[in-house]
Amino acid sequence: MQQRLEQMEKRLEKLEVRTQKNSKNSSKPPSSDSPFNKPKRKKKKSNRSKGGQKGHPGHQQQLLEPKQVHPLLPERCTCGHTNFNGLPMTPFYTHQHIEMPEPQMDISHWILNQCDCPNCGKIVKAELPPSVQAGFGPRLTAFIAELSGTKGMSRNDVKNLCESVLGINISTGAIQKVIDRASEALAPAYEKIGQTARSSKCNYIDETSWFKNNNLNWLGHGQ
16 A cells, blocks of 8 residues: 555656646747646736826817707806896807717619610610629728628628618628629739738848847848
């Protein structure tokens, strides 16, 4: 039993050493470190009061250009007086109320007509101008592309937003076509960015200390 106990103690010590290994005391990469074993940083206590400090510039909401102005006059004084007609008034504060207008989509119907050619008798049909053939204008196309691209919304989320906010019933297939057209329109700009990046002597800077110390020459050659 004593020999068995000693073997178990040695095994326990090895397991403890193995579990305490991390990127700082072994060759393990930092990505293998557990986020639950990181020591909590102690916050230094500060004697400053909470909130903005004296001398700090304030960040107030900027007043926007109003479409309507509603001047308000005093109605009653604390003493009970209520007649202020004819007295000079001085504005002392401006309260701004911001509201988003109800979206009103600009919808146009293009009625295509046809007729018989008086010369040969064939049916002649009208053709749509190229600018409206897609069915969605440039601003709506850019809005959908922004939601799907920069904001990373799914096709279904874009579909639901267009239906609930804009009142437009649009399929996920139509959304994909809009995104494809936007990608084609942006392709020249992306190609220009790629050409600039490939021809640049230095494309980025890495702030990792060991990387900077050992690879400055490599960075300087645009790798």
